[in-house]
Amino acid sequence: MGTVETAKGEETAAGEGGKRDALTIKDERTGRVYEVPIVHGTVRATDLRQIKTGPEDFGLMTYDPAFLNTASCTSRITYIDGEKGILRYRGYPIEVLAEKCNYMEVAYLLLYGELPNKKQYDDWCHAITYHTMIHESLKKVMDAFNYDAHPMGMLIATVAAMSTFYPEAREVHDRAVRTKQIHRLIAKMPTVAAFAYKHSMGMPYMYPSNDLDYTANFLTMLFKTPAENYKPNPTLVRALDVLFILHADHEQNCGTNAMRGIGSAHTDPYSAVAGAAAALYGPLHGGANEEVLKMLEGIGSKDRVPAFIKEVKEGKGEKRLMGFGHRVYKNFDPRAKIIKRMAEEVFEVTGRNPLLDIALELERIALQDEYFVKRKLYPNVDFYSGLIYEAIGIPTAAFTVLFAIPRTSGWLAQWEELLEDPEEKIARPRQVYLGEGERPFPPMEKR
Ligand code: ACO
Numbered sequence: 185m186g187t188v189e190t191a192k193g194e195e196t197a198a199g200e201g202g203k204r205d206a207l208t209i210k211d212e213r214t215g216r217v218y219e220v221p222i223v224h225g226t227v228r229a230t231d232l233r234q235i236k237t238g239p240e241d242f243g244l245m246t247y248d249p250a251f252l253n254t255a256s257c258t259s260r261i262t263y264i265d266g267e268k269g270i271l272r273y274r275g276y277p278i279e280v281l282a283e284k285c286n287y288m289e290v291a292y293l294l295l296y297g298e299l300p301n302k303k304q305y306d307d308w309c310h311a312i313t314y315h316t317m318i319h320e321s322l323k324k325v326m327d328a329f330n331y332d333a334h335p336m337g338m339l340i341a342t343v344a345a346m347s348t349f350y351p352e353a354r355e356v357h358d359r360a361v362r363t364k365q366i367h368r369l370i371a372k373m374p375t376v377a378a379f380a381y382k383h384s385m386g387m388p389y390m391y392p393s394n395d396l397d398y399t400a401n402f403l404t405m406l407f408k409t410p411a412e413n414y415k416p417n418p419t420l421v422r423a424l425d426v427l428f429i430l431h432a433d434h435e436q437n438c439g440t441n442a443m444r445g446i447g448s449a450h451t452d453p454y455s456a457v458a459g460a461a462a463a464l465y466g467p468l469h470g471g472a473n474e475e476v477l478k479m480l481e482g483i484g485s486k487d488r489v490p491a492f493i494k495e496v497k498e499g500k501g502e503k504r505l506m507g508f509g510h511r512v513y514k515n516f517d518p519r520a521k522i523i524k525r526m527a528e529e530v531f532e533v534t535g536r537n538p539l540l541d542i543a544l545e546l547e548r549i550a551l552q553d554e555y556f557v558k559r560k561l562y563p564n565v566d567f568y569s570g571l572i573y574e575a576i577g578i579p580t581a582a583f584t585v586l587f588a589i590p591r592t593s594g595w596l597a598q599w600e601e602l603l604e605d606p607e608e609k610i611a612r613p614r615q616v617y618l619g620e621g622e623r624p625f626p627p628m629e630k631r
Pocket of ligand 1: 467468469502503505506507509510511512559561564565566
């Protein structure tokens with residue numbers, strides 16, 4: 185075998201010394217052979233730049249629209265094995281965390297890498313509890329929205345506006361400053377979300393209470409009125425808390441990719457979270473929980489499920505079974521399994537949601553159908569979560585807001601990791617330009 189050029193440009197003999205963690209590439213255009221190292225099951229795209237047809241050539245790039253096979257970072261936060269249906273935060277299986285922890289512990293775990301001891305937990309809860317109030321002027325910003333503004337639109341705009349209240353947040357390389365914004369963001373998201381809901385109902389805002397825990401406080405801000413007291417049902421508080429745990433992080437999804445992309449420009453975390461939330465809003469991402477409910481209501485009854493499935497199949501991708509399918513999970517989404525079980529507990533308190541029967545029938549038929557089986561389409565996190573939200577009394581339009589509240593801790597953990605990463609640089613993909621070459625400029629009268 186001939187000589188090869190390594191990624192570092194050194195010449196070594198190929199094929200000697202047995203197996204190596206390396207990839208040998210032959211460029212048929214030039215006949216040259218290159219060797220690039222394989223580290224953690226990946227090759228570095230920049231190692232391909234040395235593969236050129238001549239000095240004028242830019243060098244080989246990879247083309248990967250929608251990042252189907254590109255790792256954009258290294259991370260130590262969340263592990264997913266989509267084939268086996270495994271999800272772990274910092275090494276702990278999601279099933280264990282959902283059973284034994286509350287959301288505050290999990291948010292701490294995501295951010296700091298370890299579960300908190302008693303003192304760390306108490307300090308953490310105290311820091312979050314004492315940042316739940318929002319500036320009165322921010323409340324006025326929220327007042328300015330129209331009565332029928334979508335709660336996600338309000339949340340995104342209000343979180344972005346928060347950057348103007350905390351200008352020091354721009355000092356993203358100061359760890360103490362970052363920690364303060366992390367407390368503020370995790371603490372204020374439920375307040376902003378509850379105020380958005382109250383605004384849409386034309387009701388007065390209910391301020392946070394420091395004697396309630398994170399999730400009970402959120403439910404109280406949602407459902408308490410000045411006219412009567414409200415004591416959240418413990419089963420519903422626990423169910424929502426578990427949903428918060430399940431939604432807290434999911435490695436490099438669309439919203440988190442937006443968070444890292446914006447964060448890589450050293451933008452303040454409020455603006456970056458607003459951008460991540462905007463990505464989450466989309467119906468193919470966190471907006472799917474809202475779409476599932478609309479779909480189930482549209483189907484209307486169990487006997488109309490087969491006709492609906494037929495329409496989806498004939499639509500060939502135009503019409504989708506919302507809450508089904510996932511870019512990563514090709515077996516099952518472990519979060520969907522936990523939520524499905526929990527739905528039963530919630531319905532014991534709230535009464536059975538009639539849409540559940542339609543959902544179960546849809547799942548039953550889809551899981552036997554060749555179309556869905558072949559494409560490995562299983563219920564995802566959004567398929568049953570909306571039914572629980574609805575049973576708790578949350579309006580459909582606010583579902584994605586309930587996703588954004590806990591995902592904030594994941595976004596911030598990823599943002600922290602990004603800023604501490606020595607390889608961190610502004611995210612800037614390349615493109616494959618297929619447009620016109622240089623052409624003569626036509627004056628207006630000749631166009
Ligand atoms: N219903 C019907 N068919 C589907 C569905 C679905 N929900 N999802 C995928 N397919 C089909 C596609 O039409 C495609 O078929 P084809 O091979 O004949 O062209 C095939 O399955 C593969 O689908 P892709 O769109 O290529 O898969 P991708 O990984 O890009 O999409 C996604 C993943 C966006 C989640 C998709 O499954 C979908 O749109 N699901 C419905 C929306 C949803 O529930 N989103 C929430 C995801 S979880 C989250 O973000 C929190």
